Amino acid sequence: MLKFSLSASSTQLVINVLDLVLSRGKPLDRAYSEFFSGQRLESEELARITIVTGDILRRLNLYCYLASVEPEEIERLGSRLLNVWHQFHDLELPKLEYSLPIDQKEYAIRLEEAKQNEALWDGCPEWLDELGQKSLGDSWAAERKALTFMPKRYLRVNELKGNREELATALLAEHITTKQVDGVDSALEVTSNSALFRSETFKKGLFEQQDAGSQLVAAAVDAQPGMRVIDACAGAGGKTLHIAAQMQGKGRLLAMDVEQWKLDALKQRARRNGAHNVETRIIASSKTIKRLKLSADRVLLDVPCSGLGVLKRNPDAKWRDTSERLPVLINLQKEILQSYSRMVKPGGILIYATCSIMPQENREQVDLFLENNSDFRLIEDENISPAKTGFDGFYLAKLERVS
Numbered sequence: 001m002l003k004f005s006l007s008a009s010s011t012q013l014v015i016n017v018l019d020l021v022l023s024r025g026k027p028l029d030r031a032y033s034e035f036f037s038g039q040r041l042e043s044e045e046l047a048r049i050t051i052v053t054g055d056i057l058r059r060l061n062l063y064c065y066l067a068s069v070e071p072e073e074i075e076r077l078g079s080r081l082l083n084v085w086h087q088f089h090d091l092e093l094p095k096l097e098y099s100l101p102i103d104q105k106e107y108a109i110r111l112e113e114a115k116q117n118e119a120l121w122d123g124c125p126e127w128l129d130e131l132g133q134k135s136l137g138d139s140w141a142a143e144r145k146a147l148t149f150m151p152k153r154y155l156r157v158n159e160l161k162g163n164r165e166e167l168a169t170a171l172l173a174e175h176i177t178t179k180q181v182d183g184v185d186s187a188l189e190v191t192s193n194s195a196l197f198r199s200e201t202f203k204k205g206l207f208e209q210q211d212a213g214s215q216l217v218a219a220a221v222d223a224q225p226g227m228r229v230i231d232a233c234a235g236a237g238g239k240t241l242h243i244a245a246q247m248q249g250k251g252r253l254l255a256m257d258v259e260q261w262k263l264d265a266l267k268q269r270a271r272r273n274g275a276h277n278v279e280t281r282i283i284a285s286s287k288t289i290k291r292l293k294l295s296a297d298r299v300l301l302d303v304p305c306s307g308l309g310v311l312k313r314n315p316d317a318k319w320r321d322t323s324e325r326l327p328v329l330i331n332l333q334k335e336i337l338q339s340y341s342r343m344v345k346p347g348g349i350l351i352y353a354t355c356s357i358m359p360q361e362n363r364e365q366v367d368l369f370l371e372n373n374s375d376f377r378l379i380e381d382e383n384i385s386p387a388k389t390g391f392d393g394f395y396l397a398k399l400e401r402v403s
């Protein structure tokens, strides 16, 4: 975790970020940018702050239990939470000017109690534990544990500008060390604690930061040069850019989303990547989809989902209204799958994907779709399990339009 304690100012920053996320409902990435944009922090200190904040959010209920603090009380009682976090990890307590002490007797009792409760120990809220048990049965405990670990940093080589070996060499020249990832040809794992986005290698567009599991999803699209490909829930283009590299700049790649700001970010990234065959289009109404009927060799539907496969990276989803949103998301996924599948041409392939590990958003959606659409057949599907791979959790299914 950390080799030495956080400074007082960094501890206070962690408390502020946690308060913004837990009391005011800010997504974690926006809370970071709100607090960090005005600060002149060294990249190492920034990394340490995000390591601690991420770990606290991954096991929030455990640390809150040990500190006897409610998540809504962080602003007032956050110093005790941070003291407990340091003690739990055998670190000296941070030297805050005003800080609430730990009741050592109470802490010792609570620690023993927490050890008996596996879900609490893994930082899992009750609603999620129930859902996981019900949906995944015996495999849930391993997934729950895997989702408590700090996410590794993975890069995707931009094959429009070089290969994986050349990228590793260029990074090493900037003191960024990496290693290859078994089973994911496009991926490197970053093994040093370096700031990636300040590197010249990044500015030149030689890589993107992208989880290895996400790279497996884009690889399954198997887009060939010259094809017509649609990425219909493209967001800021993590997978679009990977598909562009598969197409070697030849053919037509249409990236669509309902949010223009994401497509704007995608355009900027595409320029840096040298991905010149990417076109963006906002989905303004169902007509946008209808006009593209039977037009594409490949359609990727990386649908909006609960994010329950990527909790290592986005642990705040555990402490939001994710359980209430789940039925709404499942309905939206069903509608997108039904409506957007019209864009696949006969013989073309639809790739349905989520960053969830829950069957309700995955295989069950695909089975329902196949029941109602006999012109599609399932080629294969895959669960990318955090427990088995160490990557983020994803699901993908490849469906062919047979007539």
Ligand SMILES: C[S@@+](CC[C@H](N)C(=O)[O-])C[C@H]1O[C@@H](n2cnc3c(N)ncnc32)[C@H](O)[C@@H]1O
Pocket (backbone or CB within 6 Å): 232, 233, 234, 235, 236, 237, 238, 239, 240, 256, 257, 258, 259, 262, 283, 302, 303, 304, 305, 336, 355
């Ligand atoms: C899982 S994210 C996509 C991530 C992206 N493919 C990537 O790899 O970076 C889902 C995306 O679907 C978009 N979305 C939400 N509702 C949509 C809809 N009805 N049609 C198309 N996209 C939608 C969201 O704005 C979001 O960007």
